[in-house]
Amino acid sequence: MLIVNIKRRIRPMPVLALTGLVLFFTPAVWHLVGIWLTSSAHHHGLLALPLTFWLLHRDGAFASSQRAPTLCLPLVAGLCGAVGLTAVGYLTDLKIAQHLGVYLALVTALAIYFGAPGLRRHGAALAFLGFMVPAGDLLIPPLQGLTTEAILLFGRWVDLALTRDGFLLTSDAGRFVVAEACAGLRFLMAALMLATFYGLACRFPATRMAVFIGLATILALAANGLRAFSMVWLATISDMQWGVGLDHYYFGWLIYLAMFFALYGLGTRLRPANPRAI
Numbered sequence: 001m002l003i004v005n006i007k008r009r010i011r012p013m014p015v016l017a018l019t020g021l022v023l024f025f026t027p028a029v030w031h032l033v034g035i036w037l038t039s040s041a042h043h044h045g046l047l048a049l050p051l052t053f054w055l056l057h058r059d060g061a062f063a064s065s066q067r068a069p070t071l072c073l074p075l076v077a078g079l080c081g082a083v084g085l086t087a088v089g090y091l092t093d094l095k096i097a098q099h100l101g102v103y104l105a106l107v108t109a110l111a112i113y114f115g116a117p118g119l120r121r122h123g124a125a126l127a128f129l130g131f132m133v134p135a136g137d138l139l140i141p142p143l144q145g146l147t148t149e150a151i152l153l154f155g156r157w158v159d160l161a162l163t164r165d166g167f168l169l170t171s172d173a174g175r176f177v178v179a180e181a182c183a184g185l186r187f188l189m190a191a192l193m194l195a196t197f198y199g200l201a202c203r204f205p206a207t208r209m210a211v212f213i214g215l216a217t218i219l220a221l222a223a224n225g226l227r228a229f230s231m232v233w234l235a236t237i238s239d240m241q242w243g244v245g246l247d248h249y250y251f252g253w254l255i256y257l258a259m260f261f262a263l264y265g266l267g268t269r270l271r272p273a274n275p276r277a278i
Contacts (some may be wrong), residue, residue, distance in 0.1 A: 021105070024083065025102055028090075028098035028099065031099075032045070039134065040181070041134075041136070041186040041189060043186075043190075044193045045133070048128070048130075048131040049129065052129040055201065058201075061118060061121075072116065075111055078107070079105065079112075081104060082102075082104035083105070084101075085097050085100055086101030086105070087101075099132075099133045099135075100133060102132075103130060106132075107126050124200055128200060131196070136185050139188070140180050141183075143224075144167050144178050144180065145167075146184070146225070147224060147225055148164065148167055149225075150224075150226070150228065150229060151178070151232055152164060154225065154226065155229065160233055171235075173235055173236040174235070178228065182228050184220065184224030184225070187221070187223055187224040191216040192217065192220070194216070195216035195267070198263075199212050199267070202271045204272065208272070212266065216263055216266070219263060220259060223255055223256075227251070227255040234251075
């Protein structure tokens with residue numbers, strides 16, 4: 001009788017522990033979703049989870065024959081690390097720590113579900129899930145510098161007289177500031193995510209994947225530089241009639257879409273001749 005009572009008391013513990021973990025991570029998750037919805041540089045984060053689950057499903061990760069759930073010491077350590085990292089984020093208001101904690105917790109939960117063999121088999125897809133973390137803001141200042149240099153370079157090609165003072169450019173029509181929003185982080189992160197997903201979906205070999213991601217990086221930086229220069233050039237030749245209003249955003253989206261099509265074209269050329277079925 002005593003043994004039966006002990007079992008009844010222990011049985012709810014996993015449910016209570018899981019509920020506690022969900023409640024613990026909820027504030028960090030909501031902040032993460034808020035960034036995805038409000039920051040144009042991180043909208044791609046909304047797609048990270050569904051695309052990762054597509055890759056996992058494509059590779060049969062959720063098939064019962066492929067799963068061997070386990071709770072080994074490294075996975076327990078990973079879960080404790082996720083809790084600790086998120087707790088530090090809460091205490092110091094360091095958002096990136098909270099976001100990384102959520103990512104680590106999600107990867108650990110999936111690893112427990114798949115088991116150690118599944119973790120090794122699907123490690124690339126779980127690494128791709130890292131695009132859910134809104135990182136890269138530290139790259140904004142150097143990206144602003146690269147964009148400014150690109151505008152000057154394109155300007156020399158078309159004999160457009162420009163003078164530079166930091167991120168401030170002056171032409172005959174007026175002054176232009178290469179703001180943080182013009183740095184191209186959105187172009188870069190979206191291109192990296194698309195290139196990585198395409199490479200994983202087509203099962204690129206490691207070397208080919210590295211080449212594709214490198215080309216995607218160059219393409220994203222060049223596309224953003226061309227977009228920024230086009231706005232300066234159009235505004236200059238039209239005496240500030242074009243390139244300074246809503247057409248600024250419309251043209252930016254056209255360049256954005258053109259970059260995606262160009263990236264897809266590169267991917268089709270690098271795609272293995274006989275990839276396994278996607």
